[in-house]
Amino acid sequence: MTETRTRFRRWSLIALSVAAGLAVAAAGAGVWAVQRAFPDTGGEITLPALEGEASVYRDARGIPQIYADTAADLFRAQGFVHAQDRFWQMHFNRLTTAGRLAEVFGEEQAETDVYLRTMGWRRVAEREYELLRPDTRAYLDSYAEGVNAYLDRRDGGERGLEFTVLAALAPDHEVEPWTAVDSLAWLKAMAWDLRGNMQHETERAALLASGIGRERIEELYPAYPERDHRPIVDGGSVADGRFRADAGEGGASAAAAGGEGGEGGEGGDATLPPQEAAGVLAGVGAGLDAIPPMLGPESAGLGSNSWVVSGEHTASGLPLLANDPHLGAQLPSVWHQTGLHCTDVTDQCPFDVTGFSFAGLPGIVIGHNADIAWGFTNLGPDVADLYLERIDDGAAMVDGEPEPMDTREETVKVAGGDDLVFTVRSTRHGPLLSDAEAALDLREIGAGPPVDADGEPADRAAEPTGGGYGVSLSWTALEPGTTADSIFGMNAADDFASFRDAARSFEVPAQNLVYADTEGDIGYQAPGTVPVRGTGDGRWPAPGWDSDYDWHGFVDFDALPVVRNPDRGYIVTANQAAVGSDYEHMLTGDWAYGYRSQRIETLLAGAVGDGDLTAADMADIQLDDENSGARAVVPHLLRADAEGTAAQAQELLADWDFQQGADSAAAAFYNATWSHLLDLTFDELGPDHSPDAGSRSWLVVDRLLDDPGSPWWDGDAADGRDAVLSAAMNRAADELGRRLGEDPAEWRWGELHTFTATHPSLGESGIGPVEWLFNGPTVETSGGDSTVNATGWEHTEGYAVTTVPSMRMTIDMADLDAARWIDLTGASGHAFHPDNGNQTPLWARGETLPMPFTRAAVEEHAEDVLTLRPE
Known part of the structure; x- marks a missing residue:
């Protein structure tokens, strides 16, 4: 890998020059250039695609609620509205999922395209369409008709300011009609960002190759703390398709929760990658890191919270449900708040649902209808394995015998350059990602089509260079599935049985689903395609x-974790271990470590006894800022030596309540100390492999603090546990003194921990006018990594927020019109539109908006009404 191949945010000078010129022209004629893309939200529009009339009500924040007489017209209208608000987001996403970024943005994006073409996301989506139910295909096609009705009405910059940039950057690029496959390909992107522990696989292999011993690497990835942090289905099990609702006190098993052993093979050594394969593994890992995350900037803070509380504990007597998925911070948000309502709910038009959708995909992903509500968090099973392959004379060796590989040719078009033609080879396990790396390395030898040093074409030269080794990928999302069926099924479900039936089709990404209904039931279901492995546990690249x-099939749906109406009266999911001690299948060894889930458990357990919980109480829990990991560290910091400003700052920790409000001086000092503590403790890992600031590091450091003789405390800058703690505080005090002033009492966490909603394609250009044009305002935030209010940050890059509660939703099943919601940004994706980023200040303050459901409530909140009529 060379410095010429970089992450997506590093744009060509041409693109930046064009965008900068637009920014300067934002006054005068620039106002027209911006506003001509704004959607029509009132009056009447004729759409030839419609069969009957549809109405779009928008409230004061521009959130649409759509009504139509037929399901086809309902989704046509949703496609039109999504395109009105977010077509650049939709188009950029489909370019990415199809591996077509370089044809617009040039050579810098060839790496992303080659890897995505190698995996074949769009090819899988094309096959997936044929597997879906006829009604699902019809809904997807109707949605595409609505998007295309919008495209027929507008051209070029009328679709968004980004398209004005696009016209100058790639004048020959044509915006093609939307198709159902474009929508399905987005599901692959969602699955990629939530794929589980593959990054840990490559990280462990890279650390081993760097000379860090196996035993020390395992210390960095400890087993799930099953005794301290309760799993989701605690004591629950599944047999013969029947669920048990017991909620005992047992913990997650070693097999289910990543316990000791289970390394695969005799003694486990067979799973260790050979030293001569280190280079090819490192290259693939770096290449995968270059793929732009689709759900916003990626970090270890990705996760989510959701929980349900039964009516026995609530003031209304019916269940409460709360959900706040944690995703990357971007503008516009990944979510689009929408209501979809059949004028009369019938078998032919069964939808009356409000919630959060994805621009580019019909239906509601998270929300409620008249009978049920549901929320998502990432289950996080290990569904992607890297296989080291021995390649000999164009064949993969398996059990001592050569096995032919499947091949196909791909062409990446490159704006301003030659096409990149390369061959994708696949073993029994999946596509060879190392071929992508080889093709890119060959291209760097010189201009023109990819050749080797002898002038041989790339398709004859793409042999892996890692000592005869290649790296292939087995990933459940690379097989076509039926997740789209599940989305529409959940939208129309009316009880737990029909909801579970819909969840059977939800294959990737595997999720935790929480459920509540108006009959008083609460429940949990873990759907998804989870592999059953032979030897090995997926924690290291496999031979x-x-x-x-090899994989030996998949866990049957009826064997996946499920619970209904547990005795304790509530269910919490926050990416912790999913199952109790009697669960028979290995899901993953890399859960989130349960600090968020246990904090929610603690807050609920202290409140349910009164029996008067409200949706407002659920919202308060969503905003809890406690840094639970600091409880193990602060006592040691208070005993460590500190001088000068560090000693003054140390006193802040003596009576700290561990809450990380934006105004907290103690939180500012602690997090700065924590960041330096990680650097000093794990200095031998280097910045490329430094552990994250969240729950995994909390547990690792907690254990190391009780082991002052650990070699992790040895370092050049500070040697020994107490010296490291003192040095971390001194460095933190020096840093904050420079940044926030000399008086520790005046330090504020919010001044360090700021959030800027960033445009995913132009927002990190490094050019001030461009970023001003497309990014949201910078706001101070509370919370932190692995807190319930999960505003994550990357300690190697500063304290700025990278992952966020991308939305928040609270629902009382007794009064659906009283539900509350907030989006990270707002409905619009158009620069300078009033609804672009208009929810961010509210989000930062922890406020929410009304989430009307019934037509009377929708009409009461409506500020604009757009009527869509057939031709």
Whole structure:
């Protein structure tokens, strides 16, 4: 890998020059250039695609609620509205999922395109369409008709300011009609960002190659703390398709929760990658890191919270449901708040649902209808394995015998350059990602089509260079599935049985689903395609030459974790271990470590006894800022030596309540100390492999603090546990003194921990006018990594927020019109539109908006009404 191949945010000078010129022209004629893309939200529009009339009500924040007489017209209208608000987001996403960024943005994006073409996201989506139910295909096609009705009405910059940039950057690029496959390909992007522990696989292999011993690497990835942090279905099990609702006190098993052992093979050594394969593994890992995350900037803070509380504990007597998925921070948000309402709910038009959708995909992903509500968090099972392959004379060796590989040719068009033609080869496990790396390395030898040093074409030169090794990918999302069926099924479900039936089709990404209904039931279901492995547990790249490590089918849906109406009266999911000690299948060894879930458990357990919980109480829990990991560290910091400003700052910790409000001086000092503590403790890992600031590091450091003789405390800058703690405080005090002033009492966490909603394609250009044009305002935030209010940050890059509660929703099943919601940004994706970023200040303050559901409530909140009529 060379510095010429970089992450997506590093744009060509041409693109920046064009965008900068637009920014300067934002006055005068620039106002027209911006506003001509704004959507029509009132009056009447004729759409030839419609069969009957549809109405779009928008409230004061521009949130649409759509009504139509037929399901086809309902989704046509949703496609039109999504395109009105977010077509650049939709188009950029489909370019990415199809591996077509370089044809617009040039050579810098060839790496992303080659890897995505190698995996074949769009090819899988094309096959997926044929597997779906006829009604699902009809809904997807109707949605595409609505998007295309919008495209027929507008051209170029009328679709968004970004398209004005696009016209100058790639004048020959044509915006093609939307198709159902464009929508399905987005599901692959969602699955990619939530794929589980593949990053840990490559990280562990890279650390081993760097000379860090296996035992020390395992210390960095400890087993889930099953005794301290309760799993989701605590004591629940599944047998023969029947669920048990017991909620005992047992913890997650070693097999289910990543316990000791289970490394695969005799003694476990077979799973260790050979030293000569280190280079090819490192190259693939770096290449995968270059793929732009689709759900916003990626970090270890990705996760979510959701929980349900039964009516026995609530003031209304019916269940409460809360959900706040944690995703990357971007503008516009990944979500689009929408209501979809059949004028009369019938078998032919069964939808009356409000919630959060994805621009580019019909239906509601998270929300409620008249009978049920549901929320999502990432289950996080290990559904992607890297296989080291032994390649000999164009064949993959398996059990000592050569096995032919499947091949196909791909062409990446490159704006301003030659096409990149390369061959994708696939073993029994999946596509060879190392071929992507080889094709890119060959291209760097010189201009023109990819050739090797002898002038041989790339398709004859793409042999892996890692000592005869290649790296292939087995990933559940690379097989076509039926997740789209599930979305529409959940939208129309009316009880737990029909909801579970819809969840059977939700294959990737595997999720935790929480459920509540108006009959008083609460429940939990974990759907998804989860592999059953032979030898090995997926924690290290597996030897592809040994068929014992192949997958042997998938966990049956009726064997996945589920619970209904547990005795304790509530269910909490926050990416912790999913199952109790009697669960038979290995899901993953890399859960989130349960600090968020246990904090929610603690807050609920202290409140349910009164029996008067409200949706407002659920919202308060969503905003809890406690840094639970600091409880193990602060006592040691208070005993460590500190001088000068550090000693003054140390006193802030003596009576700190561990809450990380934006105004907290103690939180500012602690988090700065924590960041320096990680650097000093794990200095031998280097910045590329430094552990994250969240729950995994909380647990690792907690254990190291009780082991002052650990070699992790040895370092050049500070040697020994107490010296490291003192040095971390001194460095933190020096840093904050420079940044926030000399008086520790005046330090504020919010001044460090700021959030800027960033445009995913132009927002990190490094050019001030461009970023001003497309990014949202910078706001101070509370919370932190692995807190319930999960505003995550990357300690190697500063304290700025990278992952966020991308939305918040609270629902009381007794009064659906009283539900509350907030989006990270707002309905619009158009620069300078009043609804672009208009929810961010409210979000930062922890406020929410009304989430009307019934037509009377929708009409009461409506500020604009747009009537869509057939031709």
